[in-house]
Amino acid sequence: MPRMSPQSRRLSEALAAAAAQVNAELDLLLQAGECPERRVHDAMRYATLDGGKRLRPFLVMQSASLFNVSPSSALRVAAALEMVHCYSLVHDDLPCMDDDDLRRGRPTCHKKFDEATALLAGDGLLTRAFEVLAGEATHCDPAVRCQLVGELAHAAGGQGMVGGQMVDLQAASLDMDVNDITRLQQMKTGRLISYGCEAGAILGKAASSLRLALKNYAREIGLAFQIADDILDVEGDAKQVGKALRKDAEAGKATFVSLLGIDRARAQAKMLADQACRHLEPFGDKADLLRSTALYIVERRT
Structure with a gap:
């Protein structure tokens, strides 16, 4: 096993x-007592408390640290974002969408429970996320809370993740080039990653120039993340990745790898990671973990 560099070890420990x-925060926010609707709460907890990389929450917490935001505020926003991400996975795995049986090495939510319960669990996670963001415990300034809610709604809705999923469902029947795939993935994957980076700036009432720097960083790592996913779909091990692989190729969908080839796709991901790091220059050493995250994204095996 290759020896980890100090930077990689520090990032691994921080993640x-x-x-x-x-x-721990999700466990607290998704508590439920004995009640007739307990099954949907159990499904919500199953879908969220199952590990995962927690990359999006990590981005919230790291971006917030750049502006000395209260850790408790950052943690609530991080948990809310993860709820939205997990809701999207629950719905994406349904038979009417991607029809997957495995997620993060375990049966998908609809396989563990049933389709109707999984659908409601996703709905419950989405609405609980906005309830958390709107709560006074998230930030003392109502304007900040409103902005957090509005930006997440935009990132997750029809012009963001939901819209991207719609295009993805049609992708096999569309003649898509690299620009089309880039737009699709910026919507489906990139918008929530971007929100994770910008949320810290919103919490910290940061200057527009610094918020823009984080937005630009997020744009690059969002695309790098998807290219790395496409490479893993071809080269990865299903047991290690924790989900079914090579489904895009079987469905005839265009991907960064099918359009660029493995070597060019890998080089493109590395170039995007390098560009992302340059956007962090205004933050100096305080952004070192974000720089390491950009490199981790293109080198990960899960």
Whole structure:
């Protein structure tokens, strides 16, 4: 096993620590007592408290740290974002969408429970996320809370993740080039990643120039993340990745790898990671973990 560099070790430890904090916060925010609707709450917890990389919450917490935001505020926003991400996975896995049986190495929510419960669990996670963002405990300034709610709604809705999923469902029947795939993935994957980076700036009432720098960083790592996913779909091991692979090729969908080839796709991901790091120059050493995250995204095996 290759020896980890100090930077990689520091990032690994920071990711693990953030994931533990987010898991604990999700556990608190998704509590449910004995009641007739307990089944849907159990499904919501199953869909969220199952590990995962917790990359999006980590981005919230790291971007917030650049502006000395209260850790408790950042953690609530991080948990809310993860709820939205997990809701999207629950719905994406349904038979009417991607029809997947495995997620993060476990049966998907609809396989563990049933389709109707999984649908409601996704709905419950989405609405709970906005309830958390709107709560006074998230930030003392109502204007900040409103902006957090509005930006997440935009990122997750028809002009963001939901719209991207719609295009993805039609992708096999469309003649898509690299620009089309880039737009699709910026919507489906990139918008929530971008929100994770911008949320810290919103919480910290940062200057527009600094918020823009984080938005530009997020744009690059969002695309790099998807290219890395496409490479893993071709080269990865299903047991290690924790989900079914090579489904895009079987469905005849164009991907960055099918259009560029493995070597060019890998080079493109590395170039995007390098560009992302340059956008962090205004933050100096405080953004070192975000720089390491950009490199981790293109080198990950899960």
